[in-house]
Amino acid sequence: MDFKNGAELLELCEKTGSSISKVMIDxxxxxxxxxxxxxxxxxxxxxxIMREAAETPIKEPKKSIGGxxxxxxxxxxxxxxxxxxxxxxxxxxxxxYACAVLEVNASMGLIVAAPTAGSSGVVPGVxxxxxxxxxxxxxxxTDSLFNASAIGCLAMRNATVAGAxxxxxxxxxxxxxxxxxxxxxxxxxxxxQCLDAAAITLMDMLGLVCDPIGGLVECPCQQxxxxxxxxxxxxxxxxxxxxxxxxxxxEMLQAMYQVGRKLPSELRETALGxxxxxxxxxxxxxxxxx
Amino acid sequence: MAFISAFDVIGxxxxxxxxxxxxxxxxxxxxxxxxxxxxxxxVSFTLYGSFAKTGRGHGTDRALxxxxxxxxxxxxxxxxxxxxxxxDGLSYSFSFDTAEEDIYPNTVDIRMKGEKGFSMTVRGExxxxxxxxxxxxNGAEVDFSGExxxxxxxxxxxxxxxxxxxxxxxxxxxNIAFMKLFRxxxxxxxxxxxxxxxxxxxxxxxxxxxxxxxxxxxxxxx
Numbered sequence: 001m002d003f004k005n006g007a008e009l010l011e012l013c014e015k016t017g018s019s020i021s022k023v024m025i026d027x028x029x030x031x032x033x034x035x036x037x038x039x040x041x042x043x044x045x046x047x048x049i050m051r052e053a054a055e056t057p058i059k060e061p062k063k064s065i066g067g068x069x070x071x072x073x074x075x076x077x078x079x080x081x082x083x084x085x086x087x088x089x090x091x092x093x094x095x096x097y098a099c100a101v102l103e104v105n106a107s108m109g110l111i112v113a114a115p116t117a118g119s120s121g122v123v124p125g126v127x128x129x130x131x132x133x134x135x136x137x138x139x140x141x142t143d144s145l146f147n148a149s150a151i152g153c154l155a156m157r158n159a160t161v162a163g164a165x166x167x168x169x170x171x172x173x174x175x176x177x178x179x180x181x182x183x184x185x186x187x188x189x190x191x192x193q194c195l196d197a198a199a200i201t202l203m204d205m206l207g208l209v210c211d212p213i214g215g216l217v218e219c220p221c222q223q224x225x226x227x228x229x230x231x232x233x234x235x236x237x238x239x240x241x242x243x244x245x246x247x248x249x250x251e252m253l254q255a256m257y258q259v260g261r262k263l264p265s266e267l268r269e270t271a272l273g274x275x276x277x278x279x280x281x282x283x284x285x286x287x288x289x290x
Numbered sequence: 291m292a293f294i295s296a297f298d299v300i301g302x303x304x305x306x307x308x309x310x311x312x313x314x315x316x317x318x319x320x321x322x323x324x325x326x327x328x329x330x331x332x333v334s335f336t337l338y339g340s341f342a343k344t345g346r347g348h349g350t351d352r353a354l355x356x357x358x359x360x361x362x363x364x365x366x367x368x369x370x371x372x373x374x375x376x377x378d379g380l381s382y383s384f385s386f387d388t389a390e391e392d393i394y395p396n397t398v399d400i401r402m403k404g405e406k407g408f409s410m411t412v413r414g415e416x417x418x419x420x421x422x423x424x425x426x427x428n429g430a431e432v433d434f435s436g437e438x439x440x441x442x443x444x445x446x447x448x449x450x451x452x453x454x455x456x457x458x459x460x461x462x463x464x465n466i467a468f469m470k471l472f473r474x475x476x477x478x479x480x481x482x483x484x485x486x487x488x489x490x491x492x493x494x495x496x497x498x499x500x501x502x503x504x505x506x507x508x509x510x511x512x
Contacts, residue, residue, distance in 0.1 A: 002293065024296060031293045046300050065307070066347050105306030108349050108369040115299045116419065117309045123300075145300050152299030162418050178299075215344035217307040271344075
């Protein structure tokens with residue numbers, strides 16, 4: 001029961017009366033020829049690694065290898081726990097967790113690429129924050145990771161998730177679309193709403209370039225993971241309120257891919273444009289690569 | 291892998307910061323280690339392209355050294371691989387070639403010397419998302435990913451060697467996923483690369499060696 005695009009995924013969901021996560025779990029079982037329990041255990045393990053990476057830097061901040069980040073997760077968490085957050089607990093926690101995972105990643109800690117290492121904070125940020133707020137079970141969260149992976153799978157199949165090919169919109173953009181879709185399912189939305197939230201997120205992030213300072217996965221990656229998490233929640237909130245995406249998910253994915261291919265190479269992970277080429281960014285890059 | 295798995299999206303589980311520069315580097319070195327028939331005494335790495343330019347900031351060097359010591363991409367010892375190599379008496383060196391431009395951007399040459407004097411040079415490329423391929427063995431062009439259990443046969447380019455290899459495999463009921471043949475020149479050294487869905491029996495190497503034109507057999511289990 002494979003699907004080639006979002007429309008086919010929705011058809012499968014309708015035909016079987018299943019959620020996106022259920023369809024994705026069945027697909028994984030069928031195509032990998034592995035027992036259900038092994039597949040679920042593997043995803044549970046991924047969730048455990050995600051949680052550890054999202055929580056550790058809040059207690060023990062650590063400087064990154066390049067020295068550009070470290071401590072941001074704790075700062076955001078502190079403001080949230082003092083009740084000062086403007087955005088409320090769900091968004092501020094999602095941001096703190098997303099920043100935390102990037103801190104772990106940038107200091108050679110253990111993370112789960114989702115879909116890439118540079119965008120690994122968004123999905124755990126959104127899901128763990130929703131779990132905190134709504135007391136969701138481990139099973140629900142594990143299932144929702146399959147929902148997220150269905151979106152990522154389509155992006156890998158029909159577009160790209162590589163910053164070097166499609167810019168940051170393909171990395172953090174897709175990660176955020178994955179998180180938005182998973183969030184909608186967790187909050188009781190329908191499969192079509194999941195894809196709408198993913199489409200709106202891609203729309204919001206369209207054109208975002210990949211311009212890592214000094215070529216490192218630190219800044220602006222960490223900030224964009226936090227913003228991506230908040231955008232995913234924004235899109236999910238819109239859709240759950242009844243807002244629809246004017247453009248279908250499959251078309252948005254193609255638009256993202258087309259825009260990505262039109263980006264000059266300076267804006268695709270080469271550290272030659274954007275933030276990396278600002279006087280401050282370039283100055284850091286030169287000093288580091290000497 | 292013929293299909294995109296949920297775990298190609300949510301995964302790999304890896305030590306950061308980069309799937310290509312850290313996890314991929316580790317996987318290449320781990321493959322190189324598996325190809326060595328004896329424990330490695332010394333290793334030297336030459337990094338090219340983006341590996342050479344931004345490798346240190348991505349821990350590429352530590353990941354390579356970790357892979358050579360047998361660490362998987364999610365091994366928490368990777369950041370400490372220098373100290374562990376020093377403790378275990380593995381000698382290592384790194385050079386960074388930023389001048390060579392006619393090469394895939396994330397490439398590394400790994401020269402290994404074994405305890406009993408066997409030496410081998412392997413070139414690997416990190417393709418993104420943690421995917422890798424081995425593109426050269428001792429200067430000869432080859433191509434395999436390590437995602438499947440792989441049999442590498444070094445042979446003289448003579449008739450009948452391939453038939454011998456496939457017979458050994460079919461006698462054991464092993465299904466071949468991919469098979470590729472590379473040679474330096476007609477009649478010279480050739481490489482047969484067989485990738486299989488199943489785990490390869492360890493003693494198949496002995497059987498394949500029985501052919502007089504077979505020089506060496508390496509097994510890399512997935």
